[in-house]
Amino acid sequence: MNSLRHLYRFDCPNAAVLRDYVWQDLDPATRQTVRQHLDVCPLCRDELSQLEAVWSESKPAAAKDELSRYQTALLRAKDFLENVRWVVATTVSGSSLETAGAFRADVHQVVRRPWSILLDAEETMISVVAVPDEQDCYTLTVHPLADRPSESMRCQLIPNRQDAPYMVADGRNENATFLSVPPGTTYWLCASPNRLCLRRA
């Protein structure tokens, strides 16, 4: 089957097309075609990420601080969401330790260490901790700040313009402002490509 050699990346868009995709120079139809191809081609996805890295580096100084703060937040969120896709969490007040939900880490690489997110539920600081078990499933537990594990991640809640509030992890920013989250309310923590979201279920 020598002829199979002709198949190597036969339908991949030229690297210049990927560059134009990153710089948003493509017409909508071509952009859609490239996007569909990216869904099935890990090699192009890899090249695209390299081009995106160049595109996003060394932004002008004026916007640099704000961007780096935001990017740090997104990177932390992304890092967390490497392992988390969908989580249902029930925020609670008080001192009881509760299992609020579980989620699977399918498709993603599993990091075998606990992660936590801090939420502010009406002045009661609580932490949500996700710990993988032997089956690579995660159990989500909620407990008061007093029991906060040493490894934790602060989150900033930012109002969504349209519907539910969403949350962007904000690294170690001590000045983060928090929206109040009604206790006992069920939220979806969900992953968009580069954002950690908290939505009312």
Added chain:
Amino acid sequence: MQSWVVEFCREDDIRRSDELEDLMMAAFAAFWRGYTTEKLDKADGLGSVLRYLKSCVLTEVLQRRRKIRRRIREHHFDDVTSAGQPADEAIQAYSGQADAVDQVVLGRQEANHLWMLVDSCCSDPREHVLARLSFVCDLTPAMIISLLPHEFEDVQEIYRLRRNLRNRLMRNPELQSFEDTHS
């Protein structure tokens, strides 16, 4: 610019200084073609212009890397049936060689036709995915299992499926005819 090329290139990619020069020239050409006045108007400083130039350098490096990998792959296929030159020499012989447009177009048409034949031999979506990752992306079973750990049980299963698929392809008369025409 040279430092960008070196940054993007792995050791096996750029072997001679004239190739490095060629890459930089090609990147400049791509920059002049792509950096329109509209982009310049929207640019928020020199940094933006340089980022585009750097993107062009990376684009040229990526495109060249693809060609080298394709050559290596063809070389490996050649090795199956004949005593070919070492891969290293094959790459050296290939470097700097430009693809004729008609060859590229014909090659793509043939590959499209071939892929349709291969695709028609796949019995289920898993085989389709496997065929694509193996023959188009040239991934090894180990790479495939790390990419899709939940799609296949283990590496052995990928080897088995791929062997079955290859056997089926070899029995396909249309593919045989394609093989005879292009051998």
